[in-house]
Amino acid sequence: MPNPPIGFQHGLTLDQAQRIAMETLAEGRRLNLAPLTVVVLDQAGRYKALLREDGASLLRPEIAHGKAYGAIGLGLGGQELAKRAAAMQGFMNAYSDLAGGAAVPVPGGVLIRDSNGTILGAVGVSGDVSAQDEVCAVAGISSVGLVADTGA
Template identity: 30%
Template sequence: MNITLENAEKMISAAKEKAVAINTKMNIAIVDAGANLVAFVRMDGAWLGSLDISIKKAKTARFFDMNTGSIGELSQPGGSLYNIEHSNGGLITFPGGIPIKNSNGEIIGAIGVSGSTVENDHAVAEAGISAL
């Protein structure tokens, strides 16, 4: 099962509202269960470099079915996933990517957000998740 475009758009809307509320400009990406891009928005003035990061955060969260910040903790020197960011054409291993689950707990996609501090990126991603 995959996230629908309708639900992806709801998530983007909620994420944008949160970004505005915390006075930041974000790139927001939603991928489906196969890590294919379903929806994307770049808020006016959001960093161009964060466009790619937001998509890679969403894909990373889906590839490993965990928050990107958790992968980051495991990928530190000496960690069990050290250097994983070099796999899969490049991963992003800091906060802002979260798997999306349906009401049965099945992963149907992921959201990735980039454009501010990792704390803000994660908060905006969580706001998108909460829209479902």
Template identity: 50%
Template sequence: MSDLTLAAAQTLVATALRTARERNLKPLCVVVYDARGALKSFAAEDGTSLRRGEIARGKANGALALGLGSRAIAKRAQEQPEFVAAVSHVVGPEALVPVAGGVLVRDGEGRVVGAVGISGDTSDNDEICALAGIEAAGFNGDTGA
């Protein structure tokens, strides 16, 4: 199994932010956790709005906690709002943000090695940047789609 190293996490963040600038997106916050939930890397671009970092953390935390990309968590929130509300209550409101932009990081064998959460633009654009960063770092992204 490949570990999500600091160098890989930094590549992920740099590529996600470069992708955002190439697409002329709003300023982003990017958070990367390893498989055990330890913070590996974080960046907040100049001009991000207040609490974007917490939202990015919630997207990544939720993906790790439930083993689902946050796109799947968003779908589940629509289908089973009571479940997602209950999980949010148990883990805390900043630990689960059920919208796209929280992506599981998988190695070549499909094992979860971490998660990335991005917030700042639309959730779909956040997810696009996460996937670009994950790929650049040599891993596969799992959005839950």
């Protein structure tokens, strides 16, 4: 049996996910932001990486996951999800319910795309204000040569 098994296409690699996470936190330090937590999910919405800086508050991993999961679940960046949450509250409430409460429709959830536009995963960042969280996610994604889709 070949290792890895033939037939599985993994898209976002573990190395890329780890580098995205590390660069996301590094950008937060360059900007002197509050302690951040970053979650990187693959195209199936499964964890590839999670890093929580010292001093990050209790629920930051869940919030970061919710930002990434919300984005990957609808294939829309956090900025677009926030617009839709304001315009279509009933739909977004139902979406959150269907996602088991694990969808946070705000900036800071950023899709990871390849150069062809294919979604490879998503990054969620929590710890500072959402706009700054998003800046850090974009820096992390860009650092590995992939395309950040904020939903702008």
